[in-house]
Amino acid sequence: MILTLTRIEVARRLLKYNRGLLKKGRPYGPMVRVFKQGRAELLRGKTVAVIGYGNVGRSIALNLRDSGLSVLVGDLLGSEYARRAKADGLEPRPIPEAAELGDVVVLALPDDAAPEIYRTEVLPGLHSGKALVLTSGFPAAYGLLQLPGGVDVALFVPKAPGPAIRDRYLQGRGYAAVVGVVEDVSGSALDVALAVADGAGAFKQGGFAVEASAREEALADLLGEQILKASLLAAIEVAFELMTKAGVPQELAAVELYGSGELGELGRLMSLVGPYGALRLQSPVDAYGQLARAGTYRKAIARVAARVLEEILGGDFPREIYLERAAGYVKFNALWRSVTASELAQADARLRAALRQGP
Incomplete structure (x- = not known):
């Protein structure tokens, strides 16, 4: 207990920073x-x-x-x-x-x-x-x-x-x-x-x-993680759940969402020609489906993203992560246990096992 309290106090001292620092942009x-x-x-x-x-x-x-x-x-x-x-x-x-x-x-x-x-x-x-x-x-x-x-x-x-x-x-x-x-x-x-x-x-x-600058790099990194990557992870989980409820086999859903490597290839294309350039290289059905539905998702994501931005600019997130470390990553470990026990994780494990076995 003494060690934990000491770490919490260290975390609090570390976070006595200039609250306006991250708000100063170019x-x-x-x-x-x-x-x-x-x-x-x-x-x-x-x-x-x-x-x-x-x-x-x-x-x-x-x-x-x-x-x-x-x-x-x-x-x-x-x-x-x-x-x-x-x-x-x-x-x-x-x-x-x-x-x-x-x-x-x-x-x-x-x-x-x-x-x-x-x-x-x-x-x-x-x-x-x-x-x-x-x-x-x-x-x-x-x-x-x-x-x-x-x-x-x-x-x-x-x-x-x-x-x-x-x-x-x-x-x-x-x-x-x-x-x-x-x-x-x-x-x-x-x-x-x-x-x-x-x-x-x-x-x-x-x-x-x-x-x-350090401010610009930190802001880009945190927002990329907590808006793009977090929403992508959530989208994979929701899509998997809805696919399987609609009758798609779990392993096929995992392949479609990420297991084929198509998502990684799409990311590679974006790095070469940008997100809209990559869209032009996809089929009309694929591109139309994305463009026609993106607006609905954008509105929902924007509401969450605005709150994420405020937590990062105001220092709430760094305070949260340092206190989480001081407490021994209790919430972090609980989140890991939850996702590793999910149906998606189990389907992925079966897919990996099948791939290792070969034909």
């Missing part, structure tokens, strides 16, 4: 820069310390290493992540030691854990002349990180799942990313962000980086 207009190259060689002769060896941290660290850079990994020794780093040929160090040794420190920790670990284990090692690179704008946007004096603070936020960052690097393919500057002490903070992006493989074939 005016509309063609002000965003897109980069297609960086100079990883700027980091040669320096030590890059990647703090955190989860999905994102592992991919970034391995890509930087394979780009010929000197890389250290900081994580809890004896943990699963530290053992994995060692198996990958990297020597893990305690986080404070890695932060102390790194000339460029890449913070690749989950958003809910980053502020506390940063404050106690990373910040003391950030001396003047170093650079801190954040892989998420969230902590900086909400004022949850005490910025060190005399240190460049930049953003490099991959817009790809952690394993895909590594897979695409090995395939010679790039990916989308966000780069930006939080504090530019030396005048070279953006160059550092672009160098890390280059070394991490973002600028390989087809890759690019969009410039944004």
Whole structure:
């Protein structure tokens, strides 16, 4: 109980931020820069310390290493992540030691854990002349990180799942990313962000980086997760329920909704030609059905999305997630139990089993 209360108090202290920070946006207009190259060689002769060896941290660290850079990994020794780093040929160090040794420190920790670990284990090692690179704008946007004096603070936020960052690097393919500057002490903070992006493989074939502030990146990320991805998940669940009630076999419903890979291919087309360009590449029946029904869904989604936006701008969501972590993820675990016990999850398990068995 003492530990839980301590974490709750930490979460409350962390969330004493400027409530108007996220509400300050840039005016509309063609002000965003897109980069297609960086100079990883700027980091040669320096030590890059990647703090955190989860999905994102592992991919970034391995890509930087394979780009010929000197890389250290900081994580809890004896943990699963530290053992994995060692198996990958990297020597893990305690986080404070890695932060102390790194000339460029890449913070690749989950958003809910980053502020506390940063404050106690990373910040003391950030001396003047170093650079801190954040892989998420969230902590900086909400004022949850005490910025060190005399240190460049930049953003490099991959817009790809952690394993895909590594897979695409090995395939010679790039990916989308966000780069930006939080504090530019030396005048070279953006160059550092672009160098890390280059070394991490973002600028390989087809890759690019969009410039944004921490506030802009956090807002885009949270709204994308809580409006697009949440409504997509809900739509899959509702469509599955209605399909099966109408007589469609559960496994066929799962294949139709996502199991065929069509949804992923549609996403790939959107990345190449935009949502309406992708619509033109679908059949008239498919395109008409989407356009004719989209307005009804748009109105319903807009009502929920407006509330989501207010919760993000007002700080309710970050407060919610940090208190959830402090409480031991009770609600989060309950939500997981609910979805894993659903008919959709069971149908998906049967489909996976059938696919593994082969003909």
